[in-house]
Amino acid sequence: MIPFLDLKAINQQYRQALIQAATRVIDSGWYVLGQEVKAFEQEFAAYCGTLHCVGTANGLDALVLTLRAWKELGKLKEGDEVIVPANTYIASVLAITENRLKPVLVEPDKSTYNLCPQKVRDAITQKTKAIMAVHLYGQLAPMGAIMEIADEHQLLVLEDSAQAHGASIDGRNAGSWGHASGFSFYPGKNLGALGDAGAITTNDFELAQTVRALGNYGSLNKYENLYQGLNSRLDEMQAAMLRVKLQYLDADTMLRKQIAVAYAKGINNPLVIKPIASDATVSSLHNHVFHLFVLRVKHRSAFQSFLKAAGIETLIHYPIPPHKQYAYSSYSDLNLPLAECIHQEVVSLPIGPTMSMRDVSNVIESVNAFAV
Ligand SMILES: *Cc1c(COP(=O)(O)O)cnc(C)c1O
Numbered sequence: 001m002i003p004f005l006d007l008k009a010i011n012q013q014y015r016q017a018l019i020q021a022a023t024r025v026i027d028s029g030w031y032v033l034g035q036e037v038k039a040f041e042q043e044f045a046a047y048c049g050t051l052h053c054v055g056t057a058n059g060l061d062a063l064v065l066t067l068r069a070w071k072e073l074g075k076l077k078e079g080d081e082v083i084v085p086a087n088t089y090i091a092s093v094l095a096i097t098e099n100r101l102k103p104v105l106v107e108p109d110k111s112t113y114n115l116c117p118q119k120v121r122d123a124i125t126q127k128t129k130a131i132m133a134v135h136l137y138g139q140l141a142p143m144g145a146i147m148e149i150a151d152e153h154q155l156l157v158l159e160d161s162a163q164a165h166g167a168s169i170d171g172r173n174a175g176s177w178g179h180a181s182g183f184s185f186y187p188g189k190n191l192g193a194l195g196d197a198g199a200i201t202t203n204d205f206e207l208a209q210t211v212r213a214l215g216n217y218g219s220l221n222k223y224e225n226l227y228q229g230l231n232s233r234l235d236e237m238q239a240a241m242l243r244v245k246l247q248y249l250d251a252d253t254m255l256r257k258q259i260a261v262a263y264a265k266g267i268n269n270p271l272v273i274k275p276i277a278s279d280a281t282v283s284s285l286h287n288h289v290f291h292l293f294v295l296r297v298k299h300r301s302a303f304q305s306f307l308k309a310a311g312i313e314t315l316i317h318y319p320i321p322p323h324k325q326y327a328y329s330s331y332s333d334l335n336l337p338l339a340e341c342i343h344q345e346v347v348s349l350p351i352g353p354t355m356s357m358r359d360v361s362n363v364i365e366s367v368n369a370f371a372v
Pocket residue numbers: 058059060061088089091092134160162163183184185186196197198
C-alpha cells in the first residue's frame with residue numbers, strides 16, 4: 001500500500017533529535033510559555049521574514065485570534081465583511097464567523113484554486129474590511145495583486161498560510177505578505193508538530209502583543225487582564241518538536257517538489273487535469289511547496305477505486321464546500337458553481353518527503369492506466 005502520507009516515517013527520520021528535544025523540555029521543569037516557545041517564535045519569524053511570531057494552540061486559533069485582535073484594536077467590528085475563497089478548508093471561514101464577521105465567499109481561479117484578483121475586486125462593498133488570502137495546497141495566492149487591491153480600498157489582509165510554510169513569490173515567503181498570517185503545525189502539514197500547534201506572523205508589534213494577550217486570558221502581565229481572552233498557547237513540548245523539524249523544512253520541501261515535478265512530467269492521462277502554477281510562479285515551480293498534489297478528474301470515484309485497487313491511497317481536499325455544510329446552511333443558496341465543480345472533481349495523490357521514487361513511478365503508471 002502506498003499511503004497518502006506516512007507521518008510515522010516522516011517523524012522517525014528525526015527520532016533522536018525529537019527525543020533529545022523532548023528530554024530537554026521534561027528536564028527543564030517549565031512547560032508553558034518558556035524558552036522553547038520564545039526560541040521557536042524567533043526562528044519561525046526569521047524563516048518567514050517577519051519581525052514577530054506568536055505561538056497559538058492551533059492554526060484555527062491563529063486565524064481567530066488575529067481577527068479578534070483587529071476587533072480589539074478597533075480595526076474591525078461585528079458585521080464587517082471579509083472576502084475569502086469559497087473552496088477553502090472550513091477553518092478559514094470558521095475564524096471569520098467565530099468573530100461575528102461576515103464571510104463573503106468568492107469563486108477561485110480555476111487553474112490555481114487560489115483567489116482571483118478580479119473576483120476579489122468584484123466582491124468589494126462599503127462593508128468590506130478584510131481579505132483572507134488562503135494559500136491553498138501550498139501555492140501562494142497572487143499576493144502582489146491582492147496587496148494592491150487592499151491598499152486601494154484600505155483593507156486588512158490576513159494570509160491563511162496553514163498549507164504553505166516556505167512557499168514564496170519573488171523570494172518573499174508566505175506569512176510576510178499580508179498584515180498578518182496564520183499558520184497551522186497540525187501533524188500532517190508541511191511543518192508538523194507531534195500534536196496541535198499554530199502561530200501568527202506579522203510585522204505589526206501592536207497586533208502581535210494583542211494576539212499574545214488574547215491567547216493568554218487577555219493578559220500580558222500576570223493577573224492583569226486587558227481583554228476577555230481565552231487560553232490558546234503553543235506549549236513548550238510542541239515548540240521544541242517544531243524547532244527540530246524547522247531545520248529540515250526546506251530539505252523536505254525540495255523532496256516534495258521532486259515528486260511534484262515527476263508527477264507533472266509523468267502523468268499524461270487525458271482524463272486527468274494536473275495542477276498548474278499561476279503566472280507569478282510558473283517560471284519556478286519551486287515556489288509551490290506542494291502540501292498537496294491535487295488533480296481534477298470527472299470520474300473521481302471510479303478513479304479513486306481504481307487507484308485503491310492498485311494499492312494507492314488518495315484523499316479529497318475537500319469533499320464538501322463550506323457553504324454546503326450543515327453548519328452553514330444559511331449559505332447553501334449561494335451561487336458558486338466553480339467552487340462546487342472543484343469540490344466534485346479534486347483528488348489528491350500521495351506526496352510527502354519520505355515517499356520513494358519507485359512509489360512515485362507506480363502512482364504515475366496507475367494514474368495513466370485509468371480509463372472509463
Ligand atoms: C489545517 C488548516 C487550518 C487549521 O489549522 P489547525 O491547526 O488544524 O486548526 C486552517 N486553514 C487551512 C487552509 C488549513 O489547511
